[in-house]
Amino acid sequence: MQLFYSSGSPYARAVRVALRETGLLARVAERETTLRDPGAVVLPHSPVGRVPTLVLADGTVLTETALILPYLDTLGGAYPLLPPATLSRCGQVLGLLEGMAVWNRELRRPEHERSPGVIALETTRVNRVADTLEAQGWTAPARPDAADILLGCALGYAERRHRAWPWRQGHPALARVFDTLAERPSFRDTLPPLSGI
Structure with missing residues (x-):
């Protein structure tokens, strides 16, 4: 899996923190991208062009923190994020x-x-x-x-x-x-x- 993020985004930061807290970081490659840029590396994966964007192993793309955090709970991390x-x-x-x-x-x-x-x-x-x-x-x-x-x-x-x-x-x-x-x-x-x- 790949996670596209921008270091200034609090939304992407929340996903990055969650990956570290739940022990799932080893399963995800983090890749920094620019925003509001026609050359952003995230655009071939997501026309939305926002972060966070999580690209799953099968090519499925999830954008938005509110969608990615619940998905992380399905991966069997150290504890559930969203009781x-x-x-x-x-x-x-x-x-x-x-x-x-x-x-x-x-x-x-x-x-x-x-x-x-x-x-x-x-x-x-x-x-x-x-x-x-x-x-x-x-x-x-x-x-x-x-x-x-x-x-x-x-x-x-x-x-x-x-x-x-x-x-x-x-x-x-x-x-x-x-x-x-x-x-x-x-x-x-x-x-x-x-x-x-």
Whole structure:
């Protein structure tokens, strides 16, 4: 199997962390690709051109973190990533991540092309979700499931790629969880590069 990823993508990072946590990395060749590039190495495999993209041994192509993580559970890793109790938290964290991604994309546009309404909407959504997650009393796990991995990658994205959001303010429980997850080898090995935003 091949996994196409971009080092700055929190979505691809979640799959890369999951492969390491579940002991499945030896079965997957990771291949970095560019994005929004007509010469991207992922395009012959996926016309979508996004990451993560997982190419199975039979040539089947899976894109999207929300599809790849459940597939990994079918491979017999060290433990299940998506027990039923995790699904609600996964949905919330994916919403948080989507809000940050849209907000970040707006901030990368030239100032005269930015939509203040979109930025305000996504800022509100991101803070609302973070406040909800904080109130849930999230704690650092011994073995991170998909929701924990997604949360660590989302907050890691905020730390290194979307620094416009001061997420630690008012979220001490999330900060403790993130700081614990960030020390795991799987998170250290997949650390995204710093961005100017």
